[in-house]
Amino acid sequence: MGSDEIASNDSKNLPMSTRVEENPPNSTTSLLSSSIKYPKPSTSSSVLFSLILTTCVALFAAIAFALLFYSSSKKPMSNLIQENAMLLKKLKHPVVIIISSDGFRFGYQFKTSTPNIDRLIVNGTEAEHGLIPVFPTLTFPNHYSIVTGLYPAYHGIINNYFTDFDTGEKFNMGSHEPKWWLGEPLWETVVNHGLKASTYFWPGSEVHKGDWTCPKFYCQQYNESVPFEERVDTVLSYFDLESDDDIPSFMTLYFEDPDHQGHQVGPDDPQITEAVANIDGLMGRLIDGLEKRGIFDDVNIIMLGDHGMVGTCDKKLIFLDDLAPWIEVPKDWIQSYSPLLAIRPTSNHSPKEVVAKMNEALSSGKVKNGEYLKVYLKEELPSRLHYSDSDRISPIIGLIGEGFKVEQKKSTNQECGGAHGYDNAYFSMRTIFIAHGPQITRGKKIPSFENVQIYNLVTSILGISGAPNNGSMSFADNIVLHRH
Numbered sequence: 001m002g003s004d005e006i007a008s009n010d011s012k013n014l015p016m017s018t019r020v021e022e023n024p025p026n027s028t029t030s031l032l033s034s035s036i037k038y039p040k041p042s043t044s045s046s047v048l049f050s051l052i053l054t055t056c057v058a059l060f061a062a063i064a065f066a067l068l069f070y071s072s073s074k075k076p077m078s079n080l081i082q083e084n085a086m087l088l089k090k091l092k093h094p095v096v097i098i099i100s101s102d103g104f105r106f107g108y109q110f111k112t113s114t115p116n117i118d119r120l121i122v123n124g125t126e127a128e129h130g131l132i133p134v135f136p137t138l139t140f141p142n143h144y145s146i147v148t149g150l151y152p153a154y155h156g157i158i159n160n161y162f163t164d165f166d167t168g169e170k171f172n173m174g175s176h177e178p179k180w181w182l183g184e185p186l187w188e189t190v191v192n193h194g195l196k197a198s199t200y201f202w203p204g205s206e207v208h209k210g211d212w213t214c215p216k217f218y219c220q221q222y223n224e225s226v227p228f229e230e231r232v233d234t235v236l237s238y239f240d241l242e243s244d245d246d247i248p249s250f251m252t253l254y255f256e257d258p259d260h261q262g263h264q265v266g267p268d269d270p271q272i273t274e275a276v277a278n279i280d281g282l283m284g285r286l287i288d289g290l291e292k293r294g295i296f297d298d299v300n301i302i303m304l305g306d307h308g309m310v311g312t313c314d315k316k317l318i319f320l321d322d323l324a325p326w327i328e329v330p331k332d333w334i335q336s337y338s339p340l341l342a343i344r345p346t347s348n349h350s351p352k353e354v355v356a357k358m359n360e361a362l363s364s365g366k367v368k369n370g371e372y373l374k375v376y377l378k379e380e381l382p383s384r385l386h387y388s389d390s391d392r393i394s395p396i397i398g399l400i401g402e403g404f405k406v407e408q409k410k411s412t413n414q415e416c417g418g419a420h421g422y423d424n425a426y427f428s429m430r431t432i433f434i435a436h437g438p439q440i441t442r443g444k445k446i447p448s449f450e451n452v453q454i455y456n457l458v459t460s461i462l463g464i465s466g467a468p469n470n471g472s473m474s475f476a477d478n479i480v481l482h483r484h
């Protein structure tokens, strides 16, 4: 999943050719939230009408009393679930499907015709200039921030691989022991409320947490060889379950593309355009399947990515061995090189001194590309990165310039391809965010935001209370419709 180390021989780092003429058409007033139709009461008989009215008032009072009664307990049918269910035609409860297209850099949607994605944008809410990933802009940290609302320092997945220095144990993308995965992911929150959740791949989804035990029927074990179409069809098949209670309230769906191609050829290559068209086709398959079941307008779809992609190439390299006249930075100090440089010096070296010496070297003008790397004690990183408050994070972190790579020493490897993991302030690291559905404001553009907001967005749509997290409670108010 999101192998971040792939390099290829191709050099294709042309400027991004965004085709503005393919911007989705402007939404009109008919797409606004006011287009929801409410049934009008019959006027044929005033007696009948008042009878119905009385019944409604009585029913409403009964429901209100019931809600009051249950509101403090952990019950699936909370106040908001019932309110939100009133927006639905066929389904009995709100459903959110969250779809991740790995490495879908913001702007890829303009590379080719994407009629299905455009349809979601025009009738839904879109982050107009993309979704901001968390730092480091890597696959595992970001996917887990999306489902927990926590920055990596707090959810524990601080890199795709790392070592716990208290125990010496190593985490990698196949580690499913609960101890690594902190926080409360959405599938756990959902099942803790007595609702069903399903995962068709997502980092962390196979980990047992709370009432979530990754049940076979609802939780697929990661296998990248499963065709994308099969993944979509399985998600659709959950809507065919006989009992409404068995239809998951929350579902995930994951595609490895276009990250896979992006690493090999960089963000600007016909292979990316082709992968984007394919992802759009899969969204079409999902929409068609929902329409055939008469529930497209009943299902909330959130389409997003985990991070962007930037071209990397031969000349954009920084070699740690070039710092030797100032300080030796040996290989066994390095927890990860690129695009997140993480250094843990042995205990006889003061991290503060190492940082000072390294920065002296890098700013001397004598280290090739030295100006594109700056190292920090993790506590002194810009606070906007939220990347210090965890023992798992190495004491020294290097911020590498966009598209540059750090290596130990010169090699004969060809180094052209694509990468991500850099500072999340780089526009190239942004990805997409589109939400569409009965509880989503139609035809709305919102400013870019960090993906830690998505946890609260989903719990708000589902009408359940969530775990504490780094998102803001008011964020969902911009997007989610509730019928009061």
Ligand SMILES: [Zn+2]
Binding pocket: 002, 102, 103, 138, 139, 140, 259, 306, 307
């Ligand atoms: Zn990724």
